Amino acid sequence: MGSITINKDLLRERQSCTFNVLELTHLWDGGPEKTKERKELEKFFLDDPELQEKIPSEYLSHKEKYQEALRRSCLLFKKIKEWSDTTGCGSQMDTFQNILGGMLGSAILPDGVPFALNYVMFLPTVMGQGTMQQQAYWVSRAWNCEIMCTYAQTELGHGTFIRGLETTATYDPSTEEFVFNSPTLTSYKWWPGGLGHTCNYAVVVAQLYTKGQCHGIHPFIVQLRDEETHMPLPGIKIGEIGSKLGMNTINNGYLGFENVRIPRENMLMKNSKVLPDGTYVNSPSDKLTYGTMIFVRVALVRGIAAAYLSKALTIATRYSALRKQGEIKPGAGETQILEYRTQQHKLFPPMAMCFAMRCSADWLWDIYNSVTAELDRGDLERLPELHAMACCLKAVCTKDSAKAIEVCRLATGGHGYMNSSNFPSTYGMVTAAETYEGENTVLLLQTARFLVKAWQQARSGGNLTETVEYLKTMPLQPLSLWVNSLQHLGIAFKRVAAGNIETCATSIERRILVGVAPEDAWNEVSIQLAKAAETHCRAFMMQIFINFATSAQVSPELKKVLIELCELYGTYFLLDNLGDFFMYAGLRSSDVPSIQEWMETLLHKIRPNAVGIVDGFDISDAVLRSALGAYDGNVYERLFAEANKSPLNAEPVDESFHKYLKPFLKSNL
Numbered sequence: 001m002g003s004i005t006i007n008k009d010l011l012r013e014r015q016s017c018t019f020n021v022l023e024l025t026h027l028w029d030g031g032p033e034k035t036k037e038r039k040e041l042e043k044f045f046l047d048d049p050e051l052q053e054k055i056p057s058e059y060l061s062h063k064e065k066y067q068e069a070l071r072r073s074c075l076l077f078k079k080i081k082e083w084s085d086t087t088g089c090g091s092q093m094d095t096f097q098n099i100l101g102g103m104l105g106s107a108i109l110p111d112g113v114p115f116a117l118n119y120v121m122f123l124p125t126v127m128g129q130g131t132m133q134q135q136a137y138w139v140s141r142a143w144n145c146e147i148m149c150t151y152a153q154t155e156l157g158h159g160t161f162i163r164g165l166e167t168t169a170t171y172d173p174s175t176e177e178f179v180f181n182s183p184t185l186t187s188y189k190w191w192p193g194g195l196g197h198t199c200n201y202a203v204v205v206a207q208l209y210t211k212g213q214c215h216g217i218h219p220f221i222v223q224l225r226d227e228e229t230h231m232p233l234p235g236i237k238i239g240e241i242g243s244k245l246g247m248n249t250i251n252n253g254y255l256g257f258e259n260v261r262i263p264r265e266n267m268l269m270k271n272s273k274v275l276p277d278g279t280y281v282n283s284p285s286d287k288l289t290y291g292t293m294i295f296v297r298v299a300l301v302r303g304i305a306a307a308y309l310s311k312a313l314t315i316a317t318r319y320s321a322l323r324k325q326g327e328i329k330p331g332a333g334e335t336q337i338l339e340y341r342t343q344q345h346k347l348f349p350p351m352a353m354c355f356a357m358r359c360s361a362d363w364l365w366d367i368y369n370s371v372t373a374e375l376d377r378g379d380l381e382r383l384p385e386l387h388a389m390a391c392c393l394k395a396v397c398t399k400d401s402a403k404a405i406e407v408c409r410l411a412t413g414g415h416g417y418m419n420s421s422n423f424p425s426t427y428g429m430v431t432a433a434e435t436y437e438g439e440n441t442v443l444l445l446q447t448a449r450f451l452v453k454a455w456q457q458a459r460s461g462g463n464l465t466e467t468v469e470y471l472k473t474m475p476l477q478p479l480s481l482w483v484n485s486l487q488h489l490g491i492a493f494k495r496v497a498a499g500n501i502e503t504c505a506t507s508i509e510r511r512i513l514v515g516v517a518p519e520d521a522w523n524e525v526s527i528q529l530a531k532a533a534e535t536h537c538r539a540f541m542m543q544i545f546i547n548f549a550t551s552a553q554v555s556p557e558l559k560k561v562l563i564e565l566c567e568l569y570g571t572y573f574l575l576d577n578l579g580d581f582f583m584y585a586g587l588r589s590s591d592v593p594s595i596q597e598w599m600e601t602l603l604h605k606i607r608p609n610a611v612g613i614v615d616g617f618d619i620s621d622a623v624l625r626s627a628l629g630a631y632d633g634n635v636y637e638r639l640f641a642e643a644n645k646s647p648l649n650a651e652p653v654d655e656s657f658h659k660y661l662k663p664f665l666k667s668n669l
């Protein structure tokens with residue numbers, strides 16, 4: 001291996017960047033103070049040799065992977081406490097979020113943290129759905145890792161349709177206990193993270209029966225394993241569900257119950273209650289039980305979709321700046337692959353998406369916090385809008401991110417197929433989020449339900465909330481001739497969304513008029529409904545990005561880049577969905593060449609700043625974990641170093657040669 005110097009092409013890219021990269025880093029982090037905190041945090045954790053990987057996890061067995069992940073998780077959580085005690089600054093919650101859902105966690109446990117569900121789902125559920133007394137008892141125990149907990153909702157037979165869950169919790173007033181049973185194979189809990197061999201308690205979502213009546217699904221805290229021996233308690237059948245496409249250290253498990261008894265106090269009773277005599281007291285809204293899912297959907301947009309995409313882009317962009325292949329002009333010398341317009345088309349629109357996701361995530365987080373405060377005061381008015389936006393943003397951002405990460409991998413050719421590129425684990429992590437916490441199509445249909453109602457309300461002159469206000473204003477504005485401007489893009493995206501929503505609503509009405517049952521009409525139109533929800537989300541993200549790029553308090557050089565990215569976001573999705581813009585936004589085919597040219601010019605303008613933009617994400621090599629994406633660009637040396645970690649390279653001749661290959665070859669002589 002040669003000495004470590006920065007690759008000359010990367011150096012040149014950095015010298016020609018037109019804006020101050022540190023300014024972008026500060027903007028991305030939310031201010032210089034946040035950048036400083038993040039860096040200190042990363043240093044504290046990533047410099048610890050005990051937390052560093054000794055053998056790449058791909059070369060470990062399934063069991064060894066889990067054991068190593070558990071070892072590091074324990075150290076990691078000890079260090080979190082140490083961090084909070086020594087610094088006295090930065091709430092533990094920020095640290096946990098960074099570790100469990102963010103970049104730091106992916107640096108230390110790239111295939112998932114087996115403790116994640118304790119913090120991501122168990123604690124938010126107890127805090128959102130437990131009484132003050134329950135919170136006082138359970139939160140501190142779980143927070144301090146005296147116990148380790150998960151969230152067990154999904155079953156072998158039902159994930160999406162949670163009203164169809166089969167696990168039963170039957171109240172026995174004689175002992176003031178709930179009795180848990182898994183009446184069928186399909187009622188076994190299946191999927192919860194950490195359930196396999198890590199957790200000793202879980203929030204279990206089950207059908208509540210009292211006085212012979214079923215009251216639907218409710219959350220309960222159930223002890224699964226002995227706190228001392230970790231043996232499953234009597235009647236608990238528990239294990240791990242096996243190897244998966246990714247997230248192989250998160251220890252997803254299965255769980256069945258046979259007459260397992262828990263005290264009445266373990267039902268989370270902030271919303272609905274069961275009194276000692278078995279009387280059921282209703283919740284103000286049965287949807288409050290779904291609160292934890294909203295929280296996680298909100299967190300995913302930034303913590304998974306935007307974060308992991310920024311990682312994939314850093315890898316693919318740096319690599320594309322130093323990788324040379326072929327010539328554009330014969331005899332002119334080999335070209336950096338980043339010079340190819342098709343390569344720019346693969347990488348730069350996802351950069352724009354990353355920014356759009358990031359500003360949308362900030363908006364979503366703010367509305368989540370204000371609506372949660374309103375719910376605590378008994379005001380449920382804005383819950384439907386929050387639910388609708390959390391659903392579509394989770395679906396669209398995880399879909400865009402997973403797709404773009406795969407494009408980034410393809411953009412790095414064969415080397416991207418190596419585990420050492422870190423694309424496989426990055427993709428595995430993000431595509432999982434397309435399914436968990438609400439499968440994406442299903443979530444889009446939830447948003448569509450809200451949109452169709454909003455459209456009906458707009459038509460009848462009713463009031464509309466912030467995100468659907470355009471359904472009232474758009475139809476009143478005359479279609480104007482196409483102009484290549486951000487403002488026109490913003491309006492065109494809203495027109496497309498409004499048009500799609502109207503088409504769905506009228507298609508449903510038409511079917512109902514000829515006697516189709518409303519539910520059947522909904523199903524028949526659901527392809528368009530899912531699309532309408534996606535276009536609504538896209539219009540929202542376009543507008544949020546426009547607001548952000550045009551109002552950001554940054555230098556003119558950085559603002560120019562933000563505006564270029566924002567225009568690229570719009571032109572890219574417009575050209576990808578031309579039919580919609582022809583149908584609903586007054587676009588004519590004669591307008592298309594100028595938009596295509598606009599998009600191509602944007603690619604050209606962004607080109608000199610591409611490396612600067614991904615450098616601005618400021619993802620350290622320890623977090624990036626990629627032979628292709630390291631800051632110094634010494635790709636080929638790193639690929640070799642990683643190849644030499646393969647256990648097969650430990651000996652010049654593997655023992656299997658003598659055992660199998662040699663006798664086989666000899667037998668053919």
Ligand SMILES: CCC/C=C/C(=O)SCCNC(=O)CCNC(=O)[C@H](O)C(C)(C)COP(=O)([O-])OP(=O)([O-])OC[C@H]1O[C@@H](n2cnc3c(N)ncnc32)[C@H](O)[C@@H]1OP(=O)([O-])[O-]
Nearest residue numbers: 153159160161162163287290293294387436437438442449
């Ligand atoms: C690290 C990885 C961790 C992963 C963990 C997991 O995956 S854990 C497992 C994660 N699992 C999942 O994510 C499972 C995904 N499945 C689900 O979330 C639900 O079962 C469902 C929403 C798909 C349908 O539910 P349903 O059949 O009961 O409902 P419906 O369609 O009949 O609508 C009735 C009304 O309720 C409304 N409403 C619905 N949800 C919410 C909400 N959260 N808030 C507020 N409102 C909500 C809806 O808008 C509608 O309002 P309307 O129009 O009547 O005024």
Ligand SMILES: Cc1cc2nc3c(=O)[nH]c(=O)nc-3n(C[C@H](O)[C@H](O)[C@H](O)COP(=O)(O)OP(=O)(O)OC[C@H]3O[C@@H](n4cnc5c(N)ncnc54)[C@H](O)[C@@H]3O)c2cc1C
Nearest residue numbers: 151152153154158159160191192193432436437438439441
């Ligand atoms: C990595 C990972 C981690 C997970 N962690 C947890 C966890 O910690 N705790 C937990 O409880 N669960 C967890 N889950 C489970 C997860 O929440 C479910 O897998 C998810 O909600 C989807 O449910 P399902 O698997 O039953 O899919 P299904 O609902 O069976 O979906 C299958 C197909 O049917 C379609 N479909 C279903 N219903 C409808 C409908 N109404 N309209 C139109 N199409 C529909 C879907 O679009 C999809 O194409 C995890 C899953 C994964 C992959």
